[in-house]
Amino acid sequence: NGFSDLLTGMVAEVDNQQKAADTAIQEVHAGGAKNLPEAMIAMEQADISIRFMVQVRNKAMEAYQEIMRMQV
Incomplete structure (x- = not known):
């Protein structure tokens, strides 16, 4: 899985x-x-790396939550 590896x-x-x-x-x-x-x-x-990783995590969580709110 590309995203997981990334x-x-x-x-x-x-x-x-x-x-x-x-x-x-x-x-x-x-x-x-x-x-x-x-x-x-x-x-x-x-410090910059950790901050970047936190932002990536936050964006991934936002995307997940948005997907979960979608109606099928």
Whole structure:
């Protein structure tokens, strides 16, 4: 199923970006502020990905609800 595969891939990518942000934050804690810009960028990328995924979910739910309201 194409849509299912697309959503699965999106969730995996969001998870990967969140893990990258977590790793970057841990590196900043371990090594001081030298990696701070990269950590901040990774955190922003993860945040944007999560926000996008939430919007996709919201739109999918709206579409589902609209379909359920249709009379056959």
